[in-house]
Amino acid sequence: MDHPLNFKIIKECSTSRARVAQIELPHSVVDSPVFMPVGTQGSLKGLTVSQLKRLDCRIMLSNTYHLGLRPGTEVIELAGGLHNFMQWDRNLLTDSGGFQMVSLLKLAEITEEGVKFQSPHDKSEMLLTPEKSIEIQNSLGADIIMQLDDVVHSLTTGPRVEEAMQRTIRWLDRCLAAHRKPREQNLFPIVQGGLDDELRRRCAKEMSSRDVAGFAIGGLSGGEEKTSFWRMVATSTDILPKHKPRYLMGVGYAVDLVVCCALGCDMFDCVYPTRTARFGTALTTAGHSTINLKSKDFANDFLPIDRNCSCSTCQSSTRAYLHALFINREAVGCHYVTVHNVAYQLELMKSIRQSLTDDCFPAFVQDFMLTAYPNKDYPQWAVDALATVNIKLH
Numbered sequence: 001m002d003h004p005l006n007f008k009i010i011k012e013c014s015t016s017r018a019r020v021a022q023i024e025l026p027h028s029v030v031d032s033p034v035f036m037p038v039g040t041q042g043s044l045k046g047l048t049v050s051q052l053k054r055l056d057c058r059i060m061l062s063n064t065y066h067l068g069l070r071p072g073t074e075v076i077e078l079a080g081g082l083h084n085f086m087q088w089d090r091n092l093l094t095d096s097g098g099f100q101m102v103s104l105l106k107l108a109e110i111t112e113e114g115v116k117f118q119s120p121h122d123k124s125e126m127l128l129t130p131e132k133s134i135e136i137q138n139s140l141g142a143d144i145i146m147q148l149d150d151v152v153h154s155l156t157t158g159p160r161v162e163e164a165m166q167r168t169i170r171w172l173d174r175c176l177a178a179h180r181k182p183r184e185q186n187l188f189p190i191v192q193g194g195l196d197d198e199l200r201r202r203c204a205k206e207m208s209s210r211d212v213a214g215f216a217i218g219g220l221s222g223g224e225e226k227t228s229f230w231r232m233v234a235t236s237t238d239i240l241p242k243h244k245p246r247y248l249m250g251v252g253y254a255v256d257l258v259v260c261c262a263l264g265c266d267m268f269d270c271v272y273p274t275r276t277a278r279f280g281t282a283l284t285t286a287g288h289s290t291i292n293l294k295s296k297d298f299a300n301d302f303l304p305i306d307r308n309c310s311c312s313t314c315q316s317s318t319r320a321y322l323h324a325l326f327i328n329r330e331a332v333g334c335h336y337v338t339v340h341n342v343a344y345q346l347e348l349m350k351s352i353r354q355s356l357t358d359d360c361f362p363a364f365v366q367d368f369m370l371t372a373y374p375n376k377d378y379p380q381w382a383v384d385a386l387a388t389v390n391i392k393l394h
Contacts, residue, residue, distance in 0.1 A: 003213035004143070005186045007245050013361045016389035017237060017264030020356035023245055025143040026184065027083065027091045030058045032245065033261045033352055035252065035345045036093060036269040041066055044274055046331075046338035049088050055311070055343050058090050059143070061269045064136050065097035065117070065128065073139040081141030092142035093269070095249075096133045096149065096175075096190075110150065112167065130174035134187070138180050146216060147175040149190040154222030154229075161194035165203050168192045172207065186213040188247060191236050194219060195228045204239035214245040217265070221250040226381035230259065234388060237264035254288045254348060258368050259382050261352050262361070262389050273341035278334045280326040283344040285309070288372040291319075293337065298323040311343035362391045369393050 006024035013019065023030040037044050037052070038061045044052060052060065062082060067073075079085035082092055097115070109116040114129030130148040137145035148171050150164040172189045179187050189207040193199030207215060217236045220229055233248060240246050245266045251257065252270020260268070273283060280294040284306045291298070291305070304314035305322070313322075313336045325333030355364035365386065369378055370393075378393050386393060 001182060001211050003182070003186050004184055005213040005245075007214070007243065009243070011356055011359065013262075013356055014359060015362045016262040016386075016391055018261045018352075018356055018361050018389075019264070019266070020353045021245070021266060023266075025059070025091045025186070027089060027143055028058050030091060031350075031353055032266040033257075033349055034059060034267055035257065035349045036061045036267065037274060037342050037345070038063075038269055038271045041070075043086060044338065044342070046274065046277065046335040047342065049086060051312075051339060052088075052342070053090070055339070055346055057342070057346060059093060060088070060090075061093045061095065062140070062142065063097070064094045064133060064140065064146075067094075067140060068097070068128075068136045069126065073136055077139050081139075083141060091144070092140075093144040094137050094140050094142040094146065096137070096146040097128050112170075114148070130171040131178040134175050134178040134180075138185065141181075142185060144186045144188055144214070145179075147172045147187060147189050149192055149218060151192070151219060152194060154195065154220055154224040156194060161196055162199055165192045165194070165199050169203065169206050172210065176210065176212075188212060188214050188216045190216040190218040190249070191240070192219045193232070195224055195232060197231065197235050200232055200235045201239055204236050208239060208241055212244075214247060214267075215240045216247040216249050218249045220248070221256075221270075226379065227384070230263065230381055230385040233260055233265065234263050234385065252345070254283070255369075255372060255379070255382060257345075257348065258352065258365055259385050262365060262386055262391055273345050274338050277337035277341045280322075280333065280337065282306075282322075282337050283341050285344070285371075287374070288368065293319060293322045293333075294326045295323070305337070305340050306344070309340060309343060309347070311340050313337065313340040313343075365391050366393060 004026050008022045010020045021032045023032055036059050076082055076085050114127050117126045133148040150167040152164045191204045193203045247267035248260050248265040251268045252272035281290050281292050282305045283290055285308045298319040301319040306314055317336055355361045383393055
């Protein structure tokens with residue numbers, strides 16, 4: 001089948017598994033590796049669509065479960081789909097609702113048929129089957145849609161992990177059969193298998209045999225040890241086809257992004273930059289660390305959040321002003337910092353892409369890690385992960 005996605009590798013790193021590519025999607029071309037901000041309800045909290053465009057964001061993520069509940073697919077269909085509803089003329093990815101099995105586990109009951117949820121809004125019940133998930137996503141009209149997967153917490157062990165992996169494969173086939181817009185929307189399967197190397201391999205091989213446009217790696221970043229995390233990522237990218245995009249779900253910390261690009265991942269998403277902004281925490285290139293603008297240390301600090309940032313917040317507002325907004329509980333403070341944090345993430349990915357284009361990615365990684373850890377006290381998991389792709393930290 002011809003999918004409405006064209007993955008064109010521009011250049012591969014001569015050392016690691018990283019690559020810079022273009023992902024041609026129905027609404028625009030996305031340069032990868034790419035970070036996708038999360039707009040759960042069709043918007044990023046604290047950011048307008050026009051601001052997101054000015055940051056040159058080409059793709060964002062929205063949540064099928066929440067949009068299916070409120071405002072509901074009927075309203076969005078009347079608007080002509082989610083793109084029209086939110087006036088976003090670039091790409092959208094919608095998740096399947098499967099993650100809510102973990103985040104809303106007390107409200108969910110999982111069977112072979114699907115997942116029965118209790119609405120956190122009015123306590124009404126909703127059965128989300130693979131077919132229903134695809135039906136909702138077909139109505140929303142996102143450029144990339146996700147299969148419904150059986151998600152277990154990353155720390156889960158025992159037979160439940162294999163059960164979830166096998167069910168995810170069965171549900172993938174039900175999703176593919178239910179997909180009514182295969183020439184308009186790309187359906188990605190999700191590799192599961194917990195922290196079991198063999199289960200991950202089996203799942204990745206099984207899904208690689210399906211006619212799909214790209215793949216996701218799920219079930220990680222749930223509190224597991226980083227040593228297990230990176231090994232499961234590497235196991236998955238080792239099996240998944242090189243000529244299709246690989247989307248690592250739920251990853252957004254800067255060090256994780258850099259390392260996982262080296263391991264061969266192309267797409268990422270996480271609520272981290274937007275959620276942490278609402279608590280007054282800003283991401284900075286100084287040590288690739290964070291600052292808490294609520295701290296009194298910034299009460300008389302008239303520097304921007306980050307001197308190296310060209311976002312509208314850093315060009316117009318000082319740390320002292322932002323500190324005052326947060327101390328006074330002014331909602332606009334969250335807005336200012338959200339703009340900056342999303343700008344930081346997008347600029348980081350742009351720098352990664354440029355280093356790959358210039359064939360100096362290993363040097364970029366070494367410089368990034370030295371900036372983040374000037375005492376060279378690198379986390380061992382990152383040292384080990386990068387060593388497997390021939391990048392040594394000095």
